[in-house]
Amino acid sequence: MSDKASSSRxxxxxxxxxxxxxxAARALSQSLDRSRYxxxxxxxxxxxxxxxxxxRMVVTDEPKLEDTAxxxxxxxxxxxxxTFKQGSVExxxxxxxxxxxxxxxxxxxxxGYDALALAPGSLWEGPIDFPDDDKEVRRYISHHRAKFSKAxxxxxAGGGAVGVELAGEIKDAWPEKQVTIxxxxxxxxxxxxxxxFRTEVAKIMQTxxxxxxxxxxxxxxxxxxxxxxxxxAGKPLIADLVLGTxxxxxxxxxVRTLGSETLTARGFVKVKPTLQLQQFPNIFxxxxxxxxxEQKQAAKSSGHGKLVAQNIASYFERRPLxxxxxxxxxxxxxxxxxxxxxxxxxxxxxxxxxWFTSAVKSKTLLVPMFRKxxxxx
Numbered sequence: 001m002s003d004k005a006s007s008s009r010x011x012x013x014x015x016x017x018x019x020x021x022x023x024a025a026r027a028l029s030q031s032l033d034r035s036r037y038x039x040x041x042x043x044x045x046x047x048x049x050x051x052x053x054x055x056r057m058v059v060t061d062e063p064k065l066e067d068t069a070x071x072x073x074x075x076x077x078x079x080x081x082x083t084f085k086q087g088s089v090e091x092x093x094x095x096x097x098x099x100x101x102x103x104x105x106x107x108x109x110x111x112g113y114d115a116l117a118l119a120p121g122s123l124w125e126g127p128i129d130f131p132d133d134d135k136e137v138r139r140y141i142s143h144h145r146a147k148f149s150k151a152x153x154x155x156x157a158g159g160g161a162v163g164v165e166l167a168g169e170i171k172d173a174w175p176e177k178q179v180t181i182x183x184x185x186x187x188x189x190x191x192x193x194x195x196x197f198r199t200e201v202a203k204i205m206q207t208x209x210x211x212x213x214x215x216x217x218x219x220x221x222x223x224x225x226x227x228x229x230x231x232x233a234g235k236p237l238i239a240d241l242v243l244g245t246x247x248x249x250x251x252x253x254x255v256r257t258l259g260s261e262t263l264t265a266r267g268f269v270k271v272k273p274t275l276q277l278q279q280f281p282n283i284f285x286x287x288x289x290x291x292x293x294e295q296k297q298a299a300k301s302s303g304h305g306k307l308v309a310q311n312i313a314s315y316f317e318r319r320p321l322x323x324x325x326x327x328x329x330x331x332x333x334x335x336x337x338x339x340x341x342x343x344x345x346x347x348x349x350x351x352x353x354x355w356f357t358s359a360v361k362s363k364t365l366l367v368p369m370f371r372k373x374x375x376x377x
Contacts, residue, residue: 009035009036009037009038010036010037010038010114010115010316011037011038011039011040011111011112011113011114011115012028012032012037012038012039012040012113012114012115012116012117012312013039013040013041013042013103013111013113013115013116013117014028014039014040014041014042014116014117014119015042015043015089015103015116015117015118015119015120016042016043016118016119016120016121016251016287017041017042017043017045017047017048017073017084018048018051018119018121018287018288018298018301019287019298019299019301019302019305019370019373020119020121020286020287020288020301020302020304020305020308021041021043021117021119021120021121021286021287021305022048022073022076022302022305022370022373022374023301023302023303023304023305023306023309023373024117024119024286024304024305024306024308024309024312025039025041025076025077025082025305025309026076026077026078026309026373026374026375027305027306027309027310028082028117028309028312028313029076029077029078029079029081029082030078030081031309031310031313032081032313034081037316038083039077039081039082039083040082040083040084040085040111041073041076041077041082041083041084041085042085042086042087042089042103042105042111043073043084043086043087044086044087044088044132045086045130045132045133045134045137046072046073046086046134047070047071047072047073047134048070048071048072048073048370048374049069049070049071049130049137050068050069050070050071050365050366050367050370051128051298052298052334052361052365052366052367053065053068053069053365053366053367054069054127054128054130055127055128055162055165055166055169056169056337056365057069057141058127058128058140058141058144058145058148059127059144059145059148059166059169059170059173060145060148060169060172060173061145062173065365065367066138066141068367068371069365069367069370070137071367071370071371071374071376072374072376073374074376075374075375075376076374076375077375078375085111087105087106087107087109088105088106088132089103089104089105089106089120089254090104090105090106090254090257091103091104091254091257092104092116092254092255092257092258092283093257094258094280094283096279096280099114099282100112100113100114100282101113101116101280101282101283103116113282114282114316115282115283115284115312115315115316116282116283116284117283117284117285117286117305117308117309117312118252118255118269118283118284118285118286118289119285119286119287119289119301119304119305119308120250120251120252120254120255120287120289121251121287121288121289122248122249122250122251122288122289122296123248123249123250123251124162124248125221125244125245125246125248126157126158126162126221126243126244126245126246127144127166127243127245128162147241148170148173148174148241149174150240150241151177151240151241152177152178152240153177153178153180153238153239153240153241154170154177154178154179154180154239154240154241154242154243155180155182155218155229155237155239155241155242155243156179156180156181156182156243156245157182157217157218157221157242157243157244157245157246158181158182158183158244158245158246158247159181159182159183159185159188159189159212159214159245160183160188160189160190160245160246160247161189161331161333162245162246162247163181163183163188163245163246164181164188164189164201164205164333164335165333165334165335166243166245167179167181167205167208167210168205168208168334168335168336168339168340169334169336171208171209171210171336172336172337175208175209178211178238179209179210179211180210180211180212180213180237180239181205181210181211181212181213181245182213182216182217182218182231182237183212183213183214183215183216184214184215184216184217185214185215186214186215187199187202187214188201188202188205188212188214189201189331192295192329193329193331193343193345194343194349196349196351197341197343197349197351200341200351201333201341202214204335204339204341205335208335208339213231213235213237215233216231216232216233216235217231217232217233218231218232218242219231219232221242221243221244222242224241225240226239226240226241226242227239227240229242248288248296249266249267250266250267250268250269250288250289251289252267252268252269252289253267255269255289258277258279258280258283259279261278261279262277262278262279264291267289268289268290268291269285269289269290269291270291271284271285271290271291271292273323273324273325274311274321274322274323274324275290275304275307275308275311275324276311276321281315282315284308284311284312285308286301286304286305286307286308287301287304287305288301290304292324292326293326294326294329295329295331297331298366298370300326300327302373303324304324307322307324310322328344328345328346329343329345330342330343330344330345331343332357332360332361333357334357334361334362334365335354335357335362336362337358337362337363338354338358338362338363339354339357339358339362340353340354340357340358340361340362341353341354341357342356342357342360342361
């Protein structure tokens, strides 16, 4: 290809290599003509971490999930039609009304774009707050495995999906360890799900020997070594390991450089039904970061990514864009390798138990599906 032809190509950048970003980038690599478009995926880590597998991965080395759940981007792009770049975006520069902008990465490198897909995912706390460097990630995993192995009494500060699933993984590996979930709501999880499901989840946790405390809160995670924690309500709890398992925050600090009006007060990206930003028709957002009334889950994020890819192609071709519509809420909660509960918000509300949940999630933690999304087997 001549330099002239290369310089005339439009550049499409996807920021974030999780569920939304992977699906957007793979679909774009299939739909965009490489003679006309240059596709780039930017992610801080050299691989995607399959988050449903992360909790088991940091608890135990059996079955060495780091060998499969750290999913590289080497086969992501269809026929090699795309480039992966490891890096962190620090700012976005584009004026409203302009059809082109510039990303600035940590270290100062600048990358121009004609269309941008923002899928930076969430900022987590506790055991799934992974670093970016590969060696540091692996040290982090080993460090947490050692902490879980050594601990006798563990408090999980937060009883959403992360806290519930982590408790199940700990009990699978060490049934004798004392595990306590402290959750600030009146029931586990949140009110997107009916009380009957949330109550049943608590019963299953208690059956496994997990102490469940609701309507209370661990104010801050104390520095180690730890002997006890006092909750907001004044309840003393004996523990030698306390971990934050509360819900995540959107990783959108850099998006604010487009203007404070691009984000809600909680940091979510304001989008149109086409998943375009309000003032920037060439910028799209997908995944956990969008301001949309639905639960933040990988299955939804993958759908966002595919729609964004389709709409970016339509944007360039001046075709009508499709609007995103949420489906029925559902959740599959693991409880170790062989247990769990699933809820579907259809008909009267379907609740399915260990056999179904184990078959669809608990055994594999969706790792084969995530690897397939990235072009791996």
